[in-house]
Amino acid sequence: MSDKPKFAMYWAASCGGCEIAVLNIGEKILDVDANFDVVFWPVAMDAKYKDVEAMADESITLTFFNGGIRNSENEALAKLLRRKSKILVSFGSCACEGCIPGLANFSSPREVFDAAYATVSTDNPDGTRPAVRVTVPEGDLEIPEFYPVLKTLDQVVPVDYYMPGCPPESHQIAAVIDLVIAALKGEAELPPPGATIGAGDSTVCDECPRTRNIKKIKSFTRIQDLVSVDPELCLLEQGIPCNGPATRSGCGALCPKVGAQCIGCYGAADGVVDFGARLMTAFASVIDSDDPDDIDRILDTLPDPAGQFYRFSLAGSLLRAAKPAWMASEESVA
Amino acid sequence: MTDQHEGFDPVIIGFTCNWCSYRAADLAGMARIKYPPNVRLIRLMCSGRLDPTFALQALAGGADGVLITGCHPGECHYLEQNYKAMRRFQLLRRTLQQMGVEPERVRLVWASAAEGQQLADAIAEMVEEVRVLGPLSWRGQGNGGKLLRPEAEEAAEVGA
Numbered sequence: 001m002s003d004k005p006k007f008a009m010y011w012a013a014s015c016g017g018c019e020i021a022v023l024n025i026g027e028k029i030l031d032v033d034a035n036f037d038v039v040f041w042p043v044a045m046d047a048k049y050k051d052v053e054a055m056a057d058e059s060i061t062l063t064f065f066n067g068g069i070r071n072s073e074n075e076a077l078a079k080l081l082r083r084k085s086k087i088l089v090s091f092g093s094c095a096c097e098g099c100i101p102g103l104a105n106f107s108s109p110r111e112v113f114d115a116a117y118a119t120v121s122t123d124n125p126d127g128t129r130p131a132v133r134v135t136v137p138e139g140d141l142e143i144p145e146f147y148p149v150l151k152t153l154d155q156v157v158p159v160d161y162y163m164p165g166c167p168p169e170s171h172q173i174a175a176v177i178d179l180v181i182a183a184l185k186g187e188a189e190l191p192p193p194g195a196t197i198g199a200g201d202s203t204v205c206d207e208c209p210r211t212r213n214i215k216k217i218k219s220f221t222r223i224q225d226l227v228s229v230d231p232e233l234c235l236l237e238q239g240i241p242c243n244g245p246a247t248r249s250g251c252g253a254l255c256p257k258v259g260a261q262c263i264g265c266y267g268a269a270d271g272v273v274d275f276g277a278r279l280m281t282a283f284a285s286v287i288d289s290d291d292p293d294d295i296d297r298i299l300d301t302l303p304d305p306a307g308q309f310y311r312f313s314l315a316g317s318l319l320r321a322a323k324p325a326w327m328a329s330e331e332s333v334a
Numbered sequence: 335m336t337d338q339h340e341g342f343d344p345v346i347i348g349f350t351c352n353w354c355s356y357r358a359a360d361l362a363g364m365a366r367i368k369y370p371p372n373v374r375l376i377r378l379m380c381s382g383r384l385d386p387t388f389a390l391q392a393l394a395g396g397a398d399g400v401l402i403t404g405c406h407p408g409e410c411h412y413l414e415q416n417y418k419a420m421r422r423f424q425l426l427r428r429t430l431q432q433m434g435v436e437p438e439r440v441r442l443v444w445a446s447a448a449e450g451q452q453l454a455d456a457i458a459e460m461v462e463e464v465r466v467l468g469p470l471s472w473r474g475q476g477n478g479g480k481l482l483r484p485e486a487e488e489a490a491e492v493g494a
Contacts, residue, residue: 106432106433273387273391274386274387274390274391276386276390276429277385277386277387277389277390277426278387280386280422280425280426280429281385281386281422283425284418284421284422284424284425285418285421287421289421290407290414290417290420292420292424295420295421295424296424299424299425299428304432305425305428305429305432306429306432306433307432309429317390318387318390318391318393318394319390319393319394319433319472320394322432322433322434323433323434323435324434326472
């Protein structure tokens with residue numbers, strides 16, 4: 001094995017989109033190969049956990065960890081890779097704030113399993129559910145334990161950098177890889193620990209070319225229910241629930257530019273403690289009414305505020321999970 | 335219901351506005367009006383300063399309820415910020431309901447500087463409602479029932 005710096009990438013509870021985004025950096029991937037030894041990357045190469053365990057501590061220079069901590073296997077790998085890595089990057093929305101898998105934190109594990117194993121689309125006549133240990137004629141089987149509350153990576157191990165996005169934009173990934181390569185050669189300095197890299201520090205609104213007036217609205221509307229969308233005017237001011245006001249810049253306002261609302265995949269902008277709380281303030285500010293009943297009527301047109309506000313950030317929010325998930329976790333501890 | 339939570343003393347974080355509701359609480363004190371000590375008042379310059387983050391942080395940090403107070407509609411010292419507080423509050427309460435937090439745990443009360451009695455009554459009423467609901471205990475998984483945020487633990491150490 002050469003003496004090049006070592007690179008690893010791992011996926012926990014995620015969809016694989018982050019890996020596609022990394023491969024999508026085009027010929028830059030050759031720079032990765034020229035500058036790094038890829039020692040562990042389950043989606044791209046065959047490697048075993050025991051190979052990682054055999055490595056010296058801090059021997060992997062750079063690890064991209066994507067995915068939330070859904071089960072005991074995810075947690076064990078997070079701890080293992082933390083120990084083996086010099087720089088651990090919380091890569092993508094799932095690792096940073098839970099993302100779509102984190103939406104399961106609205107429900108108890110029973111509801112999650114019901115949705116997965118007991119709906120009309122599932123052929124499961126015996127009502128089988130996963131169990132950590134099961135005995136079959138061939139012997140005892142063990143699978144990872146499913147946690148009642150999905151956690152973000154930094155709720156389990158300390159993280160050096162955060163790289164938001166669902167998935168992070170490829171040109172941002174390329175820029176981060178360039179920076180790390182330059183830093184290894186002593187030509188650049190790494191940002192301070194705990195920094196967010198590969199993204200802007202402002203909001204999507206700041207990158208969005210649409211015009212903002214102080215227009216107020218009488219109802220929220222799903223974008224697909226509109227006959228036409230004004231191409232120039234701010235989407236939120238047209239009553240379309242747009243998450244731009246709280247979302248970190250860095251994508252170039254891709255969605256609002258083409259007439260679709262921002263869904264918030266880049267997570268909370270600098271200075272935003274709780275993504276949903278910031279959006280509550282933003283949405284409340286466009287409601288055109290001073291009458292409590294009328295406000296209620298307008299809010300009825302936003303049927304799922306928690307889903308709207310915490311689509312990507314529930315696991316990383318102040319409350320982290322809804323009560324059914326917490327109650328199940330108390331039971332599992334007791 | 336009540337027996338189930340015997341000995342439970344709710345902690346309620348109350349946000350007051352400098353010009354009306356804080357003075358109402360002050361007046362209640364000067365007039366020796368009694369209200370339960372369960373509410374911890376925090377003074378803001380205006381109810382319009384209330385970022386929903388404050389309420390979420392209170393609940394995540396172990397509070398059983400959040401009381402938001404301000405000047406009556408039309409009487410805001412910053413013209414119309416209490417209307418902003420009202421719109422935020424209504425959206426916050428809906429969102430929290432989806433998270434499994436009962437609406438009684440988050441309450442909005444208007445109190446002018448002369449309404450010490452009304453504020454004391456509203457506090458007493460809310461404390462009883464939350465007492466019936468029981469503890470919210472928004473606690474972290476598997477960390478021995480400690481509060482979610484370590485800095486909240488440190489703050490809890492400081493005597494009153």
